Amino acid sequence: MDLSRRDFLKISGVATGGLFLPSGTALATGAYSYPLHKPIGETPTICCFCGVGCGAIVAAQDGLVVNLEGDPDHPINRGSLCSKGMALAQLNTVDGKPNPKRLTKPMYRAPGSDTWQEKDWGWTISEIAKRVKATRDENFIAQDDQGRTVNRLEAIASFGGAALDSEECALLVKALRSMGLVYIEHQARI
Ligand code: SF4
Known part of the structure; x- marks a missing residue:
């Protein structure tokens, strides 16, 4: 046939x-x-512990993590996580309860002080902007000692973390270069 x-x-x-x-x-x-299981939304995320930057999928309910596993579609780890990455959920949830040690607000320690103060994000961001501007104004190098235009700032350095993705790194580098920074590094390169 x-x-x-x-x-x-x-x-x-x-x-x-x-x-x-x-x-x-x-x-x-x-x-x-x-339904045998109540549906719970899952969100892809990136492990923040080291420069490898493995992908994970986190399931949360009522503000607590109920499951976390390696992301099988992530090109770096393809579903696997090391023992440290497997403990990632503990940043948020410990024994089914919120992690009491988790920081949820910026903490500030003034120069010379031994005390941390809780601050809101508005104060923190404007304080960072104020100090960056003052440092740049004071240290900007428009020309080198031979009169060549260099427009650089050597008094501030930036060190990126593993949780930054490619797009965030691209935006960060643009912002830093626009201020004249030359010392720009990333955890994943070290
Ligand atoms: S899972 Fe392990 S290897 Fe992957 S980013 Fe996290 S700490 Fe690094």
């Missing part, structure tokens, strides 16, 4: 439908009329 590729696919499709129809019917007629 001559069997074209198209005929073969048709026959396979009918056979497959016949095989799986009973189970599909059982589902439709209510053999499983209630």
Whole structure:
């Protein structure tokens, strides 16, 4: 019997439908009329512990992590996590409760002080901007000692973390270069 590729696919499709129809019917007629698991949203994230930058999928409910696993679609780790990465959920949740040691607000220690103060984000961001501007104004080098234009700032350095993705790094480098920074490094390169 001559069997074209198209005929073969048709026959396979009918056979497959016949095989799986009973189970599909059982589902439709209510053999499983209630969900076995409550659906929980999953979010992809990046492990922040080291420069490898492995991908993870985190499932959270009511502000607590209920599951965390390696992201099988992530090109770096393809679903695996080291023992440290497997403990990533503990940054947020310990024994089913919020981690009491987790920082949720900026902490500030004034120069010479031994005391940390809790600050809000508005104060923190404007304070950083104020200090960056003052340092740049004071140290900007427009020309080198031979009169060549260099427009650089050597008094501030930037050190990026592993949780930054490529797009965030691109934006960060643009912002830093626009201020004249030359000492720009990233954890993943070290
Ligand atoms: S899972 Fe392990 S190897 Fe991967 S980024 Fe986290 S600490 Fe690094």
